[in-house]
Amino acid sequence: MADNVQFARMNGLGNKILVVDMRGRRDRVTPEAAIALNADPATAFDQIMAIHDPKAAGTDAWIDIVNSDGSMAQACGNGTRCVVQALAAETGKKAFLFHTVAGLLEAKEHDDGTISVDMGKPRFGWNEIPLSEEFHDTRRIELQIGPIDNPVLHSPSVASMGNPHAIFWVDNDVWSYDLERFGPLLENHPMFPERANISIARVLSSGEMDLRTWERGAGLTLACGSAACAAAVNAARTDRTDRKVVVNVPGGPLSIEWREDNHVVMTGPAEWEWSGTVDPATGTWQRDEAQPGPAGARAL
Numbered sequence: 001m002a003d004n005v006q007f008a009r010m011n012g013l014g015n016k017i018l019v020v021d022m023r024g025r026r027d028r029v030t031p032e033a034a035i036a037l038n039a040d041p042a043t044a045f046d047q048i049m050a051i052h053d054p055k056a057a058g059t060d061a062w063i064d065i066v067n068s069d070g071s072m073a074q075a076c077g078n079g080t081r082c083v084v085q086a087l088a089a090e091t092g093k094k095a096f097l098f099h100t101v102a103g104l105l106e107a108k109e110h111d112d113g114t115i116s117v118d119m120g121k122p123r124f125g126w127n128e129i130p131l132s133e134e135f136h137d138t139r140r141i142e143l144q145i146g147p148i149d150n151p152v153l154h155s156p157s158v159a160s161m162g163n164p165h166a167i168f169w170v171d172n173d174v175w176s177y178d179l180e181r182f183g184p185l186l187e188n189h190p191m192f193p194e195r196a197n198i199s200i201a202r203v204l205s206s207g208e209m210d211l212r213t214w215e216r217g218a219g220l221t222l223a224c225g226s227a228a229c230a231a232a233v234n235a236a237r238t239d240r241t242d243r244k245v246v247v248n249v250p251g252g253p254l255s256i257e258w259r260e261d262n263h264v265v266m267t268g269p270a271e272w273e274w275s276g277t278v279d280p281a282t283g284t285w286q287r288d289e290a291q292p293g294p295a296g297a298r299a300l
């Protein structure tokens with residue numbers, strides 16, 4: 001047990017997150033540990049957010065993001081809010097600058113407990129997402145699923161929020177689509193050489209939409225923050241909505257603003273559930289009944 005680290009089980013609108021404290025260590029959470037943790041119903045998760053020592057001056061931490069299949073992700077909006085809440089509870093700080101493989105992320109906790117994350121600038125180039133085919137206009141690409149003459153889902157908008165997203169626009173209730181069936185087919189479609197997060201979006205008004213997401217490397221989720229950002233920017237650039245929208249994901253509403261400086265800011269809640277210790281090499285874990293969590297004191 002000497003090699004164990006603290007972790008907190010948290011969620012961002014139901015997106016299941018394990019925040020793992022890897023500060024002061026040189027090793028990383030292994031894919032084997034991630035797969036073992038996900039196989040246990042008590043610790044099953046969508047993403048691990050592993051907090052490492054900062055690698056650059058002026059930043060608070062380096063964050064590794066691990067999907068439940070053990071693969072690495074470049075962005076996780078809901079997980080970032082969880083990291084902010086955990087570190088704010090530990091340090092009393094309200095504003096943070098994180099470093100991830102996709103770049104720098106500014107985040108802050110507000111007085112009402114909600115957390116905003118500047119998710120950076122969206123990228124729309126076909127080779128930035130990336131796609132395997134050249135498209136000059138990624139607001140609507142040729143891709144469909146279902147019968148060839150009557151596709152169930154077709155013509156998505158695509159974007160990178162650091163990670164790849166495809167947004168399929170629908171007119172009907174987002175729950176009337178079998179995302180559990182079509183999600184994995186589209187996630188692994190040859191169009192997406194690095195796979196993709198697949199979302200179904202229904203625009204309700206110029207300021208609101210419903211969204212369901214099949215996450216790359218994690219499957220069906222109650223919330224995907226980067227998908228909400230990708231849906232919001234694509235809705236705005238296809239004139240479906242304004243640049244400031246509420247995105248209703250199954251876990252609740254997220255506020256997304258695509259600012260004039262091209263940065264996308266996501267605001268929403270984070271929730272601590274319980275804490276424990278885990279071996280980052282194997283995933284062997286133990287619950288710590290004494291940890292009070294953010295409302296009391298330390299979560300990590």
Ligand SMILES: N[C@@H](CCC[C@H](N)C(=O)O)C(=O)O
Pocket residue numbers: 015046047067072073074075076077078079163164197215216217218223224225226227
């Ligand atoms: N839940 C996340 C996104 C997770 C990453 C994704 N599965 C990927 O591999 O890109 C969020 O809240 O943004």
